[in-house]
Amino acid sequence: MTDVDHLALDAPLPALAAPGAAPARRHRLHIAVFLAPALLVYTAVMIVPLFDTLRLALYTRVDGVSAFVGLANFRALFGEPRWSEHLWSALGNNLVFFLIHMLLQNPIGVALAAMLSLPRLRGGAFYRTAFFLPTMLSFVIVGFTWKLILSPIWGVTPMLLGAVGLKGWFHPWLGQESSALITLALISVWQYVGIPMMLIYAALLGIPDEVVEAAELDGITGFSQFLKIKLPLIWPTIGICSILTFVGNFNAFDLIYTVQGALAGPNFSTDILGTFLFRTFFGNQLQLGDPNMGAAIATVMFAIILVGVSVYLFGIQRRMRRYQF
Amino acid sequence: MSMKAVTSWALAGVALAAVALPARAADATLTIESWRNDDLPIWQEKIVPAFEKSHPGIKLNFQPTAPKEYNAALNSKLDAGTAGDIIACRPFDASLDLFKKKELTSVNDIPGMNNFGPVAKAGWSTDDGATTFCVPVAAVLHGFIYNKDAFKKVGIATPPATADEFFADLDKIKKDGTYVPLAMGTPDQWEAATMGYQVIGPNYWHGEDGRKALIAGKEKLTDPEWVEPFRQLARWAPYMGDGFKAQSYPDSQNMFTLGRAAIYPAGSWEIAQFESQAQFPMGAFPAPVPKAGDPCYLSDHVDIAFGMNPKTKSPEAAKAFLTWVASPDFAKLYSNALPGFFSLQTQPIDVENPLAKEFVSFRKDCKSTIRSTYQILSRGTPNLENETWVESANVINGTDTPEQAAAKLQKGLDSWYHPAK
Numbered sequence: 001m002t003d004v005d006h007l008a009l010d011a012p013l014p015a016l017a018a019p020g021a022a023p024a025r026r027h028r029l030h031i032a033v034f035l036a037p038a039l040l041v042y043t044a045v046m047i048v049p050l051f052d053t054l055r056l057a058l059y060t061r062v063d064g065v066s067a068f069v070g071l072a073n074f075r076a077l078f079g080e081p082r083w084s085e086h087l088w089s090a091l092g093n094n095l096v097f098f099l100i101h102m103l104l105q106n107p108i109g110v111a112l113a114a115m116l117s118l119p120r121l122r123g124g125a126f127y128r129t130a131f132f133l134p135t136m137l138s139f140v141i142v143g144f145t146w147k148l149i150l151s152p153i154w155g156v157t158p159m160l161l162g163a164v165g166l167k168g169w170f171h172p173w174l175g176q177e178s179s180a181l182i183t184l185a186l187i188s189v190w191q192y193v194g195i196p197m198m199l200i201y202a203a204l205l206g207i208p209d210e211v212v213e214a215a216e217l218d219g220i221t222g223f224s225q226f227l228k229i230k231l232p233l234i235w236p237t238i239g240i241c242s243i244l245t246f247v248g249n250f251n252a253f254d255l256i257y258t259v260q261g262a263l264a265g266p267n268f269s270t271d272i273l274g275t276f277l278f279r280t281f282f283g284n285q286l287q288l289g290d291p292n293m294g295a296a297i298a299t300v301m302f303a304i305i306l307v308g309v310s311v312y313l314f315g316i317q318r319r320m321r322r323y324q325f
Numbered sequence: 326m327s328m329k330a331v332t333s334w335a336l337a338g339v340a341l342a343a344v345a346l347p348a349r350a351a352d353a354t355l356t357i358e359s360w361r362n363d364d365l366p367i368w369q370e371k372i373v374p375a376f377e378k379s380h381p382g383i384k385l386n387f388q389p390t391a392p393k394e395y396n397a398a399l400n401s402k403l404d405a406g407t408a409g410d411i412i413a414c415r416p417f418d419a420s421l422d423l424f425k426k427k428e429l430t431s432v433n434d435i436p437g438m439n440n441f442g443p444v445a446k447a448g449w450s451t452d453d454g455a456t457t458f459c460v461p462v463a464a465v466l467h468g469f470i471y472n473k474d475a476f477k478k479v480g481i482a483t484p485p486a487t488a489d490e491f492f493a494d495l496d497k498i499k500k501d502g503t504y505v506p507l508a509m510g511t512p513d514q515w516e517a518a519t520m521g522y523q524v525i526g527p528n529y530w531h532g533e534d535g536r537k538a539l540i541a542g543k544e545k546l547t548d549p550e551w552v553e554p555f556r557q558l559a560r561w562a563p564y565m566g567d568g569f570k571a572q573s574y575p576d577s578q579n580m581f582t583l584g585r586a587a588i589y590p591a592g593s594w595e596i597a598q599f600e601s602q603a604q605f606p607m608g609a610f611p612a613p614v615p616k617a618g619d620p621c622y623l624s625d626h627v628d629i630a631f632g633m634n635p636k637t638k639s640p641e642a643a644k645a646f647l648t649w650v651a652s653p654d655f656a657k658l659y660s661n662a663l664p665g666f667f668s669l670q671t672q673p674i675d676v677e678n679p680l681a682k683e684f685v686s687f688r689k690d691c692k693s694t695i696r697s698t699y700q701i702l703s704r705g706t707p708n709l710e711n712e713t714w715v716e717s718a719n720v721i722n723g724t725d726t727p728e729q730a731a732a733k734l735q736k737g738l739d740s741w742y743h744p745a746k
Binding site for chain 1 (some may be wrong): 400422510512579580698718722
């Protein structure tokens with residue numbers, strides 16, 4: 001196999017700044033001017049709230065007055081069983097939620113993209129739209145629709161299973177501790193499978209025909225062509241999909257809140273970090289909100305995501321081979 | 326003083342207010358925050374016009390939020406300074422906390438506050454009872470609503486009065502097979518506690534006596550009178566519909582109003598909606614007592630009140646509204662416009678709706694009590710009310726035995742509540 005790294009079929013693109021490089025050195029001001037709007041907006045809506053959350057986590061409120069307590073909130077969160085039990089169970093559930101996405105959503109996305117990019121596929125545009133459509137739906141609609149589909153009373157699932165004589169297979173999946181989290185993860189996979197599919201589909205379309213033709217001349221076709229030629233070329237995109245899934249899952253909240261409520265029932269079996277944070281921060285029924293403890297949980301979530309993304313960036317992405325055409 | 330005299334005095338008072346107030350409060354619009362989004366049409370069609378008619382110059386804008394989001398939404402709005410002028414108050418700590426943060430004002434000086442007894446005010450007063458910060462509006466009563474046709478079909482002549490009769494009747498309905506005996510599910514969790522544990526429980530822990538003993542630390546949730554309701558609850562599961570573990574609250578409501586279930590563990594707030602949807606006659610019976618002749622206790626829970634946002638731009642108009650809310654006129658209008666929400670004023674009120682009448686008749690025979698977890702005991706973390714939801718659902722689902730559930734609740738309470746100190 002030819003190493004595509006050294007193909008250099010095209011002449012290298014001229015560097016963008018080449019003609020004006022020397023004069024630009026004198027007037028660097030415009031860089032700041034152009035960056036300013038985005039930087040200001042980003043600072044105002046992202047960076048300041050982020051640091052304020054970190055700050056909030058170091059305070060507590062006694063009789064309506066804020067007081068600095070250092071790391072006491074974190075000590076309570078990790079040290080006191082009434083907090084840590086919830087934290088660990090939420091983290092565990094979150095991991096399961098993420099693993100299901102990694103094992104199902106991304107491989108299915110890759111498979112769908114590979115099939116969509118087959119040159120002789122009929123109705124490709126239809127499939128592409130159909131698979132992507134749920135992604136564009138509001139999570140409220142998705143949650144509510146699936147709740148109805150799976151409802152033991154009005155749902156279409158027990159009826160359909162009954163029609164083929166498998167009524168006994170039906171269980172109130174969303175209401176059982178053993179199956180609720182998996183069911184929710186599968187609903188989420190169904191909804192978001194369009195995103196890895198589209199990204200990978202775009203990457204597959206980006207592979208030049210010359211590479212594919214060369215492979216065919218070498219006698220590599222069909223599935224082995226996908227494994228040996230295309231897959232190595234789309235690994236970076238799959239990596240991006242994985243990291244997007246990771247960040248999305250550890251920030252997830254909406255679907256579970258819509259389907260199971262803030263108590264993430266039954267018996268906290270679907271409680272993930274997002275619902276735990278919501279319950280703590282805003283309170284629930286008689287439980288009053290505790291913004292400081294909530295901020296501490298948000299900080300833990302931030303740390304988890306930061307570590308995950310860093311591991312990916314420094315551990316995986318830097319070592320990944322990139323090919324240029 | 327005769328009834329007639331009271332009414333005429335009240336009418337005179339309202340007439341006076343109607344004459345006097347417009348002069349003080351000209352052209353103000355009051356926004357009302359509430360979690361009762363089901364009541365929106367009734368406010369728009371009945372309550373708001375009645376108020377605006379007697380108070381020209383003041384407009385009302387009823388702006389409800391979904392009940393689940395209300396507390397969170399209200400707290401954020403109050404902190405941001407964007408909350409409405411009039412605030413619907415949840416009972417006990419949620420509102421007490423708002424008062425302490427100076428986001429509610431005292432209503433002690435509102436004329437008509439003497440129309441309320443101490444129990445009614447307790448839900449919205451400081452711990453020492455000196456200051457009341459919301460004008461009590463209504464209580465909800467709990468019991469079981471049943472489908473009269475279903476009872477007739479399976480041959481139940483009178484609604485069950487004791488626990489044994491209750492289960493015997495459930496057996497009859499189940500054997501007949503036409504109806505699901507009990508319309509309730511567990512995924513939303515709160516129904517299991519609010520419509521289960523807290524309804525049948527007071528008959529075992531003897532209402533206010535037990536509730537106060539629990540607060541004083543003289544009784545524990547692991548004592549037999551607190552565990553027995555869980556044992557009763559655990560026996561409900563076989564009578565609930567297939568897949569009750571995923572049957573949400575609206576599912577249960579629809580199941581009953583469509584005539585597919587025989588008994589619905591209810592709060593009186595359901596009355597209006599059920600009457601407009603159900604095509605069959607309905608009746609109600611109170612929580613069955615353990616043994617025939619035992620005293621009965623009624624979950625008569627203070628539910629809603631109105632307070633004033635101190636940051637309101639029209640305090641005079643807001644006070645005029647609260648004065649109106651404290652008047653017998655409002656009590657009559659509200660109790661009849663919203664059957665199932667019973668006025669907390671000491672003066673008895675004629676309720677016209679027959680089902681609501683049945684509910685209010687429970688007050689005659691049974692002693693009223695409020696939900697055991699609401700006062701003081703839900704101040705800490707873990708929150709006893711939330712824990713009770715989860716454990717009640719667990720008991721019905723069979724995840725926890727009644728003894729395990731009680732032990733967990735007591736352990737959670739012990740971790741922060743020390744009544745002896």
